[in-house]
Amino acid sequence: MKREQFLAQPEVESFIAWLAVNLPALPFKLRFKASKFVPGGLTADVQGFEQILEQYRWKASWQDTHQNSVASQTWAETQRSLGQLREWLTSAVNRGDEQQALQACLQILRWGGVRGAIPFLHRLAAKGELSSYLKKMGGLMSLDGDNDLNDLDAISVERFDAGLTKIHALFDPSGSPIYDSRVGAAIGMLYSLFRQQWMESAKPLLAFPSGAARGSQIRNPGAFLNGLAAPHFSAIDYAEWACWQVRLGWIIRALLERTGWFAEQGALPTRCHAFEASLFMLGYDLRCFGVTLVSDPKAAAPENEAQKRENGGTGWVPTGHPFSQVLKDYLAFRHSDKLDDKASFVAWLLANPRNENPLTRATAQGYCFAFSIDEFDLFGRPLEELKRIVAGGQDGLCAAMASQTLEPFTVGDERVSVCLVDVLITGNAYRRATTDKERTDYILSAGYAGTENSARALMALGRNVGKHFGLLDEQHLPTILFEQFFLGCSLDA
Known part of the structure; x- marks a missing residue:
């Protein structure tokens, strides 16, 4: 038209x-x-x-x-x-x-x-x-x-x-x-x-x-x-x-x-x-x-199922996502010479289950949450760059952010970069509290999630992404890299 x-x-x-x-x-x-x-x-x-x-x-x-x-x-x-x-x-x-x-x-x-x-x-x-x-x-x-x-x-x-x-x-x-x-x-x-x-x-x-x-x-x-x-x-x-x-x-x-x-x-x-x-x-x-x-x-304004998976629910609650493992799966997929897009990766996940319990299509599609342009825009990445991202650490984070040097993270006006925001929330929660209940209560009181299960889902992704890139240590506490990367970040407004 x-x-x-x-x-x-x-x-x-x-x-x-x-x-x-x-x-x-x-x-x-x-x-x-x-x-x-x-x-x-x-x-x-x-x-x-x-x-x-x-x-x-x-x-x-x-x-x-x-x-x-x-x-x-x-x-x-x-x-x-x-x-x-x-x-x-x-x-x-x-x-x-x-x-x-x-x-x-x-x-x-x-x-x-x-x-x-x-x-x-x-x-x-x-x-x-x-x-x-x-x-x-x-x-x-x-x-x-x-x-x-x-x-x-x-x-x-x-x-x-x-x-x-x-x-x-x-x-x-x-x-x-x-x-x-x-x-x-x-x-x-x-x-x-x-x-x-x-x-x-x-x-x-x-x-x-x-x-x-x-x-x-x-x-x-x-x-x-x-x-x-x-x-x-x-x-x-x-x-x-x-x-x-x-x-x-x-x-x-x-x-x-x-x-x-x-x-x-x-x-x-x-x-x-x-x-x-x-x-x-x-x-x-x-x-x-x-x-x-x-x-x-x-x-x-009812959401359809695809939208629910993309939005992840309330506040900063993500779609359930085993981040590090899905990155490894994606690298294996890229080595298979398949067409590099979401539909092809979902089909590959369904055809190559990691265990006896095969994924549902909805779960496989949900696993692509971190691949969107609003997160890390992973589809189409050069293979060498992808390998660095999969390896993780500071160099992997630089590759994920398409930056030669690590620049401080910015929280914008829209609900994007949920993976990294969840690392920020999780790191702050572990720094503030010593028990799961206290951390959950902190997330609920701040409005980042609406239910206890949602708060736990948020922290699960935050821990996974945070540890993968070296932003959180083995006890899920903020590292020096966390302090450098999230310097001045606030979710208060």
């Missing part, structure tokens, strides 16, 4: 018209907890969508080509910062300078507080394919071209996550939005409100996906009375996520073309990013809309 076909659909046209009428009048109550991204927190009551931009907060920094730190927090500062990153990335890609393109991408991820895409970017750059891949994706995701959504498929979109959406958005000159969990949550909530007022009983046409926050914030419209549940990022494929970025971009451009919103920002692409930044602020916690929650938010 092309842009004009998409926008011509009656429901899409009606949604854009609804946004044009309603956004200027909607009230919002922004309530942000204090965090490293929003020091001191934020409390603001805002009337009208355009006024949100004044409240934009995202404290971040990155390093330019001269190793100078570029810091930003307000929208004006962020706009200048991203302008520099955009120019760095675009010029490097246009020159075909793979190393500079890679460095620009890595600094974009640093600004965004995400790192899942780092191994993928390194692999592309090592093969001399990063610039060509970004150019190809740029053509497929342009908002003002003749591109067709059908061309965004499993072949063309090799990876997609909260980091790559930032890279593709900055590379695009037409105003493509950064589509992360916050932006997806906000536009999904607006669409949910629209559907409650639109006099049409047909199945909703749009299903804006979103992801989970790392805290107690709500980012699923399905948690509210009569709300539409949003598909989770883990339940859709990479290409579909990319398609939603394009669809949202088409909607934003069409809306701004008929209004004068954000005119002071300049040209249309810049206005598009201001609109996206406002969605980003609303998506921190959908309770800012003032809509009634259902009595049990989980009941409003």
